[in-house]
Amino acid sequence: MSGGLVVTLFIALAALAPVLAPYEPLRGQLGERLLPPSVGHWFGTDELGRDVLSRVLYGARISLQIQVAAVGLALVLGTALGVVAGYVGRWPDMLIMRIVDIMMAFPGIFLALAIIAALGTGLGNVILASAIFLVPQFARVIRGSVLTLKEKEFVEAARALGEGDVTIIVRYLLPNSLAPIIVQTSLRMATVLLTASGLSFLGLGVQPPSPEWGAMLSNARAYMITAPHVATVPGLAIMLVVLGFNLLGDGLRDALDPRLRE
Amino acid sequence: MAVYVLRRILLLVPVLIGVSLVSFGLLQLVPGDPALILAGEEASEEVLIRIRQEYGLDRPLPVQFVSYLRHAVVGDLGISIQSRQPVATLLGQRFPFTLKLAFLAILVSATLGVVAGIVAATRRNSPLDIVALLGSLVGISLPIFWLGLLAILVFSVKLRWLPSGGAGTFAHLILPALVLGAASSAVIARTTRASMLEVLRQDYVRTARAKGVSDRLVVYRHALGNAMIPILTVFGLEFGYNLGGAVLTETVFSLPGVGRLIVEGIFARDYPVVQGALLIVATTFVLVNLLTDVAYAYFDPRIHYN
Numbered sequence: 430m431s432g433g434l435v436v437t438l439f440i441a442l443a444a445l446a447p448v449l450a451p452y453e454p455l456r457g458q459l460g461e462r463l464l465p466p467s468v469g470h471w472f473g474t475d476e477l478g479r480d481v482l483s484r485v486l487y488g489a490r491i492s493l494q495i496q497v498a499a500v501g502l503a504l505v506l507g508t509a510l511g512v513v514a515g516y517v518g519r520w521p522d523m524l525i526m527r528i529v530d531i532m533m534a535f536p537g538i539f540l541a542l543a544i545i546a547a548l549g550t551g552l553g554n555v556i557l558a559s560a561i562f563l564v565p566q567f568a569r570v571i572r573g574s575v576l577t578l579k580e581k582e583f584v585e586a587a588r589a590l591g592e593g594d595v596t597i598i599v600r601y602l603l604p605n606s607l608a609p610i611i612v613q614t615s616l617r618m619a620t621v622l623l624t625a626s627g628l629s630f631l632g633l634g635v636q637p638p639s640p641e642w643g644a645m646l647s648n649a650r651a652y653m654i655t656a657p658h659v660a661t662v663p664g665l666a667i668m669l670v671v672l673g674f675n676l677l678g679d680g681l682r683d684a685l686d687p688r689l690r691e
Numbered sequence: 692m693a694v695y696v697l698r699r700i701l702l703l704v705p706v707l708i709g710v711s712l713v714s715f716g717l718l719q720l721v722p723g724d725p726a727l728i729l730a731g732e733e734a735s736e737e738v739l740i741r742i743r744q745e746y747g748l749d750r751p752l753p754v755q756f757v758s759y760l761r762h763a764v765v766g767d768l769g770i771s772i773q774s775r776q777p778v779a780t781l782l783g784q785r786f787p788f789t790l791k792l793a794f795l796a797i798l799v800s801a802t803l804g805v806v807a808g809i810v811a812a813t814r815r816n817s818p819l820d821i822v823a824l825l826g827s828l829v830g831i832s833l834p835i836f837w838l839g840l841l842a843i844l845v846f847s848v849k850l851r852w853l854p855s856g857g858a859g860t861f862a863h864l865i866l867p868a869l870v871l872g873a874a875s876s877a878v879i880a881r882t883t884r885a886s887m888l889e890v891l892r893q894d895y896v897r898t899a900r901a902k903g904v905s906d907r908l909v910v911y912r913h914a915l916g917n918a919m920i921p922i923l924t925v926f927g928l929e930f931g932y933n934l935g936g937a938v939l940t941e942t943v944f945s946l947p948g949v950g951r952l953i954v955e956g957i958f959a960r961d962y963p964v965v966q967g968a969l970l971i972v973a974t975t976f977v978l979v980n981l982l983t984d985v986a987y988a989y990f991d992p993r994i995h996y997n
Contacts, residue, residue, distance in 0.1 A: 530706050534709070536976045539972055545957060626834060627938075646834075646836065657844055664841070671833075675831060
């Protein structure tokens with residue numbers, strides 16, 4: 430459960446950033462530009478003399494905000510689509526799965542790029558773009574789970590007792606699909622951070638001077654040779670958080686679904 | 692088999708129409724008058740009327756879409772707002788480069804991933820296995836744009852072995868292909884390991900061992916062939932993700948590919964270019980997946996698709 434530890438630490442650092450950060454994330458001292466790491470500035474300063482540690486800490490809040498909002502949105506939309514497709518079947522299933530196929534035809538970051546191209550940059554649109562990218566993944570997992578569950582005896586028994594469709598979905602199908610949903614949520618928290626910080630790195634996501642990690646890396650490119658530390662820390666932060674959620678997801682999968690354990 | 696391939700090709704049609712609908716719909720999603728977006732903010736009323744007629748923006752949307760499709764099928768993807776060149780020409784200049792990069796990256800990741808996966812599976816729970824598993828976890832968690840920056844820092848700035856960006860020679864492609872291949876090699880290594888372990892558990896492998904076949908022969912002659920079947924599918928998917936990752940890699944290394952083209956297109960509000968780039972990338976991805984699915988059916992005669 431080392432993944433859980435990393436994730437807990439990340440959430441704690443994000444929550445406590447205003448207390449822990451030694452400096453203001455947006456205000457720099459122009460006399461202290463591009464300083465290497467030292468006792469006064471653990472991770473050095475950037476091109477405007479801003480403390481890199483403080484910026485990375487505040488950046489954790491932005492990352493967490495994007496991750497929770499985007500995964501939450503994708504979870505709700507994906508679950509709704511997956512349940513309808515799996516439970517109703519027939520033409521709604523056909524239609525939803527074709528839409529999923531179409532969305533999945535855009536590899537990687539391209540679907541998110543399409544959303545940004547249409548709606549523009551900024552925090553809200555990054556959340557929307559990263560969420561849409563995940564909807565088909567959630568829909569597929571939930572649909573699969575519902576398809577297996579609805580043939581089970583306990584669902585048949587509930588139907589024989591005269592329970593309505595909504596009751597069967599809410600009381601029987603969703604609670605029994607929780608294991609794959611939880612695993613997916615953790616793994617997708619990782620994917621979303623890579624997508625969102627990638628968009629910001631391209632200049633198409635959260636905009637400077639925000640201390641978003643991808644945006645910080647994008648700025649740091651120009652000072653790579655003179656001040657490599659500015660580009661090191663935000664990237665390391667992204668990697669550790671993504672690794673944490675991946676480890677947590679793998680661990681949860683092993684714990685919740687013993688059949689999948691190797 | 693032929694029936695299966697034919698059916699898969701027919702199933703492509705609705706997906707490709709959907710992909711074109713997304714790319715066509717992009718311009719409709721942009722807030723504001725499409726004619727004004729295409730002509731630029733300072734366009735006069737006459738220019739707007741001309742643009743509306745030229746692009747058929749005065750017709751109903753379904754008619755516009757059918758016309759868009761009809762032109763796209765014959766390779767007419769409109770004119771770039773910024774460079775005034777046909778979008779198809781721009782894609783023709785940029786897309787082959789991205790394809791080459793994605794292909795080199797999949798070569799890197801297939802080699803690295805399959806070797807690491809076999810080593811891990813055959814020495815299960817050994818230190819080598821643990822290193823391979825941890826390495827692949829780190830690999831899928833690395834933001835490739837950061838890995839690219841680090842690679843430039845080490846191999847171009849410090850060691851001065853390879854160029855840090857631009858294109859021209861093969862040396863310019865080495866770092867980008869390695870960086871892009873790193874993440875997908877992690878996925879391929881994980882799949883190879885799981886698939887190999889699954890096959891090594893089979894009765895026929897035990898039989899081979901029981902009759903005295905050497906370890907090496909069991910792994911490479913008996914097991915690998917069957918283990919490769921699920922890995923093939925991952926190759927196709929990873930090729931697609933490499934096309935996606937190329938957007939970031941091309942930005943880091945300043946490469947003249949379609950990923951850079953789409954990002955520049957978004958910045959310049961050059962919508963025909965963005966639409967064209969989306970269309971060609973998605974179509975390629977769909978076709979590559981079709982090829983891997985057909986290969987899957989071909990290599991696994993146990994599966995009947997009817």
